[in-house]
Amino acid sequence: DAGVIQSPRHEVTEMGQEVTLRCKPISGHNSLFWYRQTMMRGLELLIYFNNNVPIDDSGMPEDRFSAKMPNASFSTLKIQPSEPRDSAVYFCASSFDRGTSGELFFGEGSRLTVL
């Protein structure tokens, strides 16, 4: 199994530009999570999907952030327009259940730098 695959691994962009992060969960997993990691705030849950449906997006910082899961094997996290304070490592994770009592499998992350 290839694990959770994220792209790009690194992204450097200028303030105001649109950023799209991509995630392919582990085949057979039915829950997908987007986390943001910063030194100041640690690991924050942004949004999670169950069976491709967004269940809880209360962690999404503001309207500039949006996430989609058009099918069971693909999800995107979009930031438009991007700001320097969005600089962070963004992780995608998947699990067989909602992750409430089972293992979360994380990708290697997408490091975003907004100049």
Added chain:
Amino acid sequence: GENVEQHPSTLSVQEGDSAVIKCTYSDSASNYFPWYKQELGKGPQLIIDIRSNVGEKKDQRIAVTLNKTAKHFSLHITETQPEDSAVYFCAAIIQGAQKLVFGQGTRLTINP
């Protein structure tokens, strides 16, 4: 909502010694407590977990203890090795909202 506090934020121990990381949680209804290890440049990986119906769980050199009355749980690593150097996160479930909340992390360094 749930709040998880983790201490210490950094920990340095000599190779072969033991390391202990402690977490407290606020939601008494929480019933699942995993620990994740994050190596440099990688995503967190589950190393051990414990559920509220047990007080201790061991897996080779790693053990986790849970005190539900005091609402705290701890990770114990014995006979530490250089490959144990990483950032460790504790987490607890928010029973109602059905999502994990992570502690702030502990950067563990094993000195040879």
